[in-house]
Amino acid sequence: MKIWGISDTHFQHGQVDSMSNYGEVWVHHTEKIIENWKEVVSGEDLVLIGGDIVWSTRLDQALTDIRMIDRLPGKMKIIIQGNHDCWWQEYESVCGAMPETIVALEGNAVKLEGQVICGTRGWISPNDPDFEVLDRNTFDREMVLLRNALDAAVKLDPVDGIHLLMHFPPFTTNGYRTPFFDRILEYPVITCTYGHFHVKKEWDALPKGMIEGITFHLTSTDYLENKPVLIWQG
Ligand SMILES: [Fe+2]
Numbered sequence: 362m363k364i365w366g367i368s369d370t371h372f373q374h375g376q377v378d379s380m381s382n383y384g385e386v387w388v389h390h391t392e393k394i395i396e397n398w399k400e401v402v403s404g405e406d407l408v409l410i411g412g413d414i415v416w417s418t419r420l421d422q423a424l425t426d427i428r429m430i431d432r433l434p435g436k437m438k439i440i441i442q443g444n445h446d447c448w449w450q451e452y453e454s455v456c457g458a459m460p461e462t463i464v465a466l467e468g469n470a471v472k473l474e475g476q477v478i479c480g481t482r483g484w485i486s487p488n489d490p491d492f493e494v495l496d497r498n499t500f501d502r503e504m505v506l507l508r509n510a511l512d513a514a515v516k517l518d519p520v521d522g523i524h525l526l527m528h529f530p531p532f533t534t535n536g537y538r539t540p541f542f543d544r545i546l547e548y549p550v551i552t553c554t555y556g557h558f559h560v561k562k563e564w565d566a567l568p569k570g571m572i573e574g575i576t577f578h579l580t581s582t583d584y585l586e587n588k589p590v591l592i593w594q595g
Pocket of ligand 1: 558
């Protein structure tokens with residue numbers, strides 16, 4: 362069994378080529394993701410989808426793309442909210458609308474195929490140069506949700522360690538560790554996936570790979586050239 366990751370797919374409920382103004386990698390990016398996904402993901406695998414999944418303010422619209430993800434290979438797909446998933450309002454409504462193979466996480470955890478996965482969106486941190494006063498409440502709330510997610514994961518007996526799914530990286534835009542990072546270190550986390558960033562300068566600044574025993578993966582679909590990346594293999 363393998364765990365794959367991808368994020369920031371910015372699907373637009375069936376609209377073809379909706380992102381092509383953003384560069385070559387975005388031209389027909391939905392089709393590219395589907396093709397690459399089918400190539401690597403098997404029916405036994407899990408796929409972590411780290412937010413900014415669909416451009417929409419309406420849950421019913423977003424479900425067009427969520428159902429498309431449901432039909433793709435993979436035993437289960439685990440999703441979290443990104444800052445652009447405005448269709449994701451009440452967590453209970455989101456969970457109630459999810460098709461069979463999709464689990465939505467928001468400050469909680471799930472055990473699938475013997476692997477414990479927890480997730481939360483994260484947010485911009487006070488030590489980030491782009492942090493503003495208005496970010497404080499969401500930052501504080503997300504620090505609590507991360508604690509809740511990791512505590513829930515520990516209760517599920519993570520024999521191999523915890524897989525943490527976030528949208529915002531636990532690093533600043535210029536690559537420094539944030540309070541989220543310090544919190545993650547308090548738990549037996551083995552993988553942490555994050556996305557959110559779409560600019561090469563930011564990609565270059567972000568720490569990736571093994572740090573303090575945790576493997577960090579940047580999963581923005583444009584960074585991955587629309588190919589799901591291998592996060593873990595059993
Ligand atoms: Fe984002």
